[in-house]
Amino acid sequence: MTEAPDRGRADLRRTAERYRSTPAEGVETRHAFSFSGHYDPKNTHFGALLACNEELLAPGAGFEEHKHRDTEILTWVLEGALAHRDSYGHSGVVRPGMVQHLSAxxxxxxxxxxxxxxxxxxxxxxxxLQPDEFDAAPAYGLRKVEPADGGLTLLASGLERDAGTDALRLRRGDAALWLATAGPWQPLPELPEAPWRYAHLTAGSLGYRTVPGPKGGGRSMEPGDSVRITGEAFADPTAGETGAELLLWEMHSPVSYG
Incomplete structure (x- = not known):
């Protein structure tokens, strides 16, 4: 008997399921993965992604000086403005419609x-994101995003395929970060394929099928929800009544140890 093909999995995680921490006054963080004092050995990463935090900083609040090493840090602001300053003299203010990259x-x-x-x-x-180039000099990038025609915009990438584009350059040669948008009740543009894909809904609402075809169960997403995708899962994603904005990681290899 022929085995049914493995179409992968679309693992939906609700925003309310995230671990909540308050590391400082006026700071609230919701973690998608094990982070700092919160450790779940079954939830340490997905693909090459090590963290996806939803952050809320009250007026006057923020993270005091702290250190990172060998990590690609991408920031997307939803509301307000975030001020960044680092020990290599880089500084910037990140606002909605801009993407920031700090390569530690x-x-x-x-x-x-x-x-x-x-x-x-x-x-x-x-x-x-875990890099595949280690102990390099820290680097910083900040760009205003000009949405591409068709609703699929490349924000950052380390793939040779994307060299020469406006995308911020990652120190990982097989990963890219995309912004996908669609108007009310419209399908999302065709998304890039990869063995590991991580989708985080930042605005609007979204419906999709767990696998292609009539056997795929229907699911819905609200802002802050995420889906960890392998194979052909996450089929026919379609925006709800107010449209949708989705951050999507395309990753062709997982975290590497040793």
Whole structure:
């Protein structure tokens, strides 16, 4: 008897399932993976992604100086403005419609704060990716995103395929971060294929089928929900009544140890 093909899995994680921490006054973080004092041995990473944190900083609040090493850190602001400053002299203010990349390399310290004078919070998504080049000099990038025609915009990539584009360059040669958007009740653009894909809904709502065809169960996503995708899972994603904005990681290899 012929075995049924393995179509992969679409593992939906609700925002309310995230581990919540309050590391400082005015700071609230919701973690998708094991992080700091919260450790779940079954949930340490997905593909090459090590962290996907939803952050909320009240006016005047932020993360004091702290150090990173050998981590690719990508930041996408949803509301407000985030001020970054690091020990290599890089500084920037990240606002909605901009993407920031800090490649920690051999080691860098930085601060992240709600921008001075703000009267409201800053909300952002921060993602950590394992590099495949280690102990390099730290690097920084910040760009305003010009949405591409068709609703699929490349934000950052380490793939040779994407060299020469406007995308921020990652120190991982087989991963890329995309922004996918669709209007009300419209299908998302065709998404890039990869053995590991991580989708995080930042705005609107989204429906999809767990696998292609009539046997795929229907699921829905709200802002903050994420899906860990392998194989052909996550079929026919379609925006809800207010449209949808989705961050999508394309990853062709998992975390490497040793």
């Amino acid at each position: 390399g051999s080691g860098v310290t930085h601060t992240e704060r709600n921008v001075g004078g703000a009267t409201g919070p800053v909300r952002f998504v921060q993602m950590w």
